[in-house]
Amino acid sequence: MKLRFDAVSKSFGDNHVLREISIDIAAGEVVTFIGASGSGKSTLLRCVNLLETIDAGSIALDGDVITKVGVDPNPVRRRVGMVFQSYNLFPHMSVARNVTLALTEVLGIDSVEAMDRARTLLERFGLLDKIDRYPDQLSGGQQQRVAIARAMALNPEVLLLDEITSALDPELVGEVLDVVRELKGSGITMLFATHEMSFAEEISDRVCYLDSGLIAEMGPPHQIFTEPANERTQQFLSRVLKGQRRD
Amino acid sequence: MPRWDRVKASFFDGELLADSFPRLLDAFVLDVMIFVWTTPFILITAMLIAIARNTRAPSLFPVRIFAIAYTDIMRGVPVILWIYLIGFGVPGIGLERPWNSPLLWGSVALGLTYSAYVAEVFRAGIEGVHESQRAAARSLGLSSAQTMRHVIIPQAIRKVLPPLMNDMVSLQKDVALVSLIGPIEILRQAGIDKAKFANFTPFVGAALIFLSITIPLTRFTDYLLSRERERTGGSRVR
Ligand SMILES: Nc1ncnc2c1ncn2[C@@H]1O[C@H](COP(=O)(O)OP(=O)(O)OP(=O)(O)O)[C@@H](O)[C@H]1O
Ligand SMILES: [Mg+2]
Numbered sequence: 042m043k044l045r046f047d048a049v050s051k052s053f054g055d056n057h058v059l060r061e062i063s064i065d066i067a068a069g070e071v072v073t074f075i076g077a078s079g080s081g082k083s084t085l086l087r088c089v090n091l092l093e094t095i096d097a098g099s100i101a102l103d104g105d106v107i108t109k110v111g112v113d114p115n116p117v118r119r120r121v122g123m124v125f126q127s128y129n130l131f132p133h134m135s136v137a138r139n140v141t142l143a144l145t146e147v148l149g150i151d152s153v154e155a156m157d158r159a160r161t162l163l164e165r166f167g168l169l170d171k172i173d174r175y176p177d178q179l180s181g182g183q184q185q186r187v188a189i190a191r192a193m194a195l196n197p198e199v200l201l202l203d204e205i206t207s208a209l210d211p212e213l214v215g216e217v218l219d220v221v222r223e224l225k226g227s228g229i230t231m232l233f234a235t236h237e238m239s240f241a242e243e244i245s246d247r248v249c250y251l252d253s254g255l256i257a258e259m260g261p262p263h264q265i266f267t268e269p270a271n272e273r274t275q276q277f278l279s280r281v282l283k284g285q286r287r288d
Numbered sequence: 289m290p291r292w293d294r295v296k297a298s299f300f301d302g303e304l305l306a307d308s309f310p311r312l313l314d315a316f317v318l319d320v321m322i323f324v325w326t327t328p329f330i331l332i333t334a335m336l337i338a339i340a341r342n343t344r345a346p347s348l349f350p351v352r353i354f355a356i357a358y359t360d361i362m363r364g365v366p367v368i369l370w371i372y373l374i375g376f377g378v379p380g381i382g383l384e385r386p387w388n389s390p391l392l393w394g395s396v397a398l399g400l401t402y403s404a405y406v407a408e409v410f411r412a413g414i415e416g417v418h419e420s421q422r423a424a425a426r427s428l429g430l431s432s433a434q435t436m437r438h439v440i441i442p443q444a445i446r447k448v449l450p451p452l453m454n455d456m457v458s459l460q461k462d463v464a465l466v467s468l469i470g471p472i473e474i475l476r477q478a479g480i481d482k483a484k485f486a487n488f489t490p491f492v493g494a495a496l497i498f499l500s501i502t503i504p505l506t507r508f509t510d511y512l513l514s515r516e517r518e519r520t521g522g523s524r525v526r
Contacts (some may be wrong), residue, residue: 120427129424133442143428176524
């Protein structure tokens with residue numbers, strides 16, 4: 042098992058955001074998390090790279106529990122990349138430096154080699170001509186692709202994608218999703234929180250519907266999207282799919 | 289009603305200005321020197337205090353308390369009082385030359401008080417960097433010290449350059465307060481000349497000399513800021 046959630050619970054005050062979530066995710070699997078706003082998708086992803094600390098239960102990466110007190114979070118974060126809804130690029134650094142920062146500072150790779158790696162990654166995502174630009178000089182779609190390149194620079198085993206297209210204009214969503222498609226081909230394990238239902242259906246090995254901190258339903262995409270067993274899943278899907286028929 | 293010719297004679301006496309100007313300039317060298325040696329001290333101390341105040345580890349609680357107490361106490365008392373207290377007081381406790389110099393301790397007093405003001409500027413800058421920047425840096429495996437150094441502080445400094453320059457311009461002027469405990473810098477020299485000639489023109493001369501430093505300093509920061517915006521910014525809204 043690449044990633045194992047075992048009865049993970051998390052509250053903010055008396056708001057129980059995650060309630061005993063258990064999921065096993067295999068290496069190379071793509072699991073999509075859907076659910077209403079506030080259902081706990083972001084919190085779940087943030088727990089995996091230890092941006093949030095959980096209250097109970099455990100998360101294990103390759104069998105090692107990473108949520109114990111005293112575990113150094115930095116080696117875990119090297120293995121788990123994250124891409125955020127609002128890109129969060131470093132605005133004072135060029136595209137190249139955004140990508141090489143972790144390589145030189147975290148892995149201690151020399152800057153020439155780091156630059157080579159950055160070039161390879163940016164080329165892969167169609168951004169080589171933007172290498173000397175600054176984030177504010179790029180479109181949202183370009184910024185988000187740079188953010189993916191930055192997260193991929195450390196060659197993570199797991200990639201967390203938190204609504205990475207939600208801040209984008211509709212015509213820019215496609216270019217970012219293309220990158221995710223390409224990543225799936227490379228065999229990385231992905232946890233993907235999204236409102237893009239048709240893409241979720243296409244890309245996921247499994248879809249997980251979260252409802253107020255509980256896994257209401259989980260299964261292969263065709264099952265969730267065509268014959269959901271849970272009534273709340275049905276209601277949720279009919280609500281979002283009505284709003285999302287754009288094709 | 290004051291008469292213009294009286295004003296002119298008493299404040300803008302050209303001959304007197306020409307006569308005292310070289311002495312004022314000579315004395316101003318000391319102001320510049322105090323400014324030059326206190327500035328790096330202030331910037332470094334202030335940054336350390338600001339970082340101390342922004343630490344998050346529970347075990348560093350005493351460090352935060354120290355930083356808060358320091359800024360509160362230094363800023364809560366007029367600068368001039370610290371200059372008297374430290375600049376007169378410390379040499380008076382029986383130190384040997386050269387350690388008993390009021391110039392030295394006056395500079396220290398100025399440096400310590402300004403560190404507190406500038407620390408608050410840096411703190412505002414550090415807190416003004418959005419939490420998501422920290423999340424992004426930490427998610428890449430950067431330690432909290434690396435995050436501070438590469439991500440938070442560079443952005444914080446860019447944000448606070450205008451208020452920081454404001455404090456530096458104030459410092460450039462407050463250097464003159466050290467004259468009150470002895471050293472003959474420009475303000476004191478102007479006072480001597482004023483007493484000698486019973487005329488205020490030397491003070492006007494001193495004011496002109498201050499302006500000749502502070503205005504270019506301010507324009508220069510504006511220039512640096514706009515150049516930085518040009519380099520990293522997107523297109524600007526008209
Ligand atoms: N730092 C925090 N402090 C307090 N409450 C929080 C915090 N972060 C999240 N929450 C709360 O936790 C709940 C789940 O939030 P989360 O961001 O995980 O939802 P989400 O499913 O990602 O929603 P969305 O689709 O809007 O992104 C919400 O009620 C939110 O208000
Ligand atoms: Mg979210």
